Amino acid sequence: MKRNAIAVWNGSGKEGHGHLTTQSNVLNQTQYSFNSRFAEGIGTNPEELLAAAHAGCFSMKLSFVLGIAGFTPEHIQTVCSITLEEGVIKQSHLNLTAKVPGISLEQLKGFAEDAKLNCPVSKALNMELTLETTLAE
Numbered sequence: 001m002k003r004n005a006i007a008v009w010n011g012s013g014k015e016g017h018g019h020l021t022t023q024s025n026v027l028n029q030t031q032y033s034f035n036s037r038f039a040e041g042i043g044t045n046p047e048e049l050l051a052a053a054h055a056g057c058f059s060m061k062l063s064f065v066l067g068i069a070g071f072t073p074e075h076i077q078t079v080c081s082i083t084l085e086e087g088v089i090k091q092s093h094l095n096l097t098a099k100v101p102g103i104s105l106e107q108l109k110g111f112a113e114d115a116k117l118n119c120p121v122s123k124a125l126n127m128e129l130t131l132e133t134t135l136a137e
Helices: 034-038 046-068 105-118 120-124
Strands: 005-010 017-022 030-033 075-085 088-099 128-135
Touching: 030 034, 046 075, 046 088, 046 105, 046 120, 088 105, 105 120, 105 128
Parallel strands: 088 128
Antiparallel strands: 005 017, 017 030, 075 088
16 A cells, blocks of 8 residues: 655745645645744644644554454544654654543553554654553543
8 A cells, every 4th residue: 555645845945835735635735834834824734744643543553452452442532742853853742542441541551552662653753652541431
C-alpha cells in the first residue's frame, strides 16, 4: 500500500505560502504558511498533521491490541502533542483516555504501551515517544 500527498510552496520561507492536497482529498489545497506553523495563522502545518497521524494510528492499533486480548473498547480518545524545538521535532506525547468494559488501569497501560511501540507511525518516528493513560468511567 502506498499513500501520497502533494505540497506546493510559493515564495520565501517567511513571507511565502503553500497548500497541501492528500490523495483522498480530505485536504484539498489546504493552506499552510509560516504563520500557521509558528504563530496563530489560519491553515495547517506539518506538526499538526503529524500529531493527527500519530493519534489516529495509535488509537486504531490500541483497538486491535485490545481486541486480540478479548476486550472491546467503547471509546478511545488520544490527544497527540508534537514538540518542535530549534527546528527539530523532538517529541510526540500521547495522552490516552479510554472506556473499556472489564479492564483495569494497569491492563490498559500495558496494552497502550504495546500500541505506542508498535503502531506504524510510532515505528517511523525517531524521537522520544511518551504516553499518559486514563481509564474513563
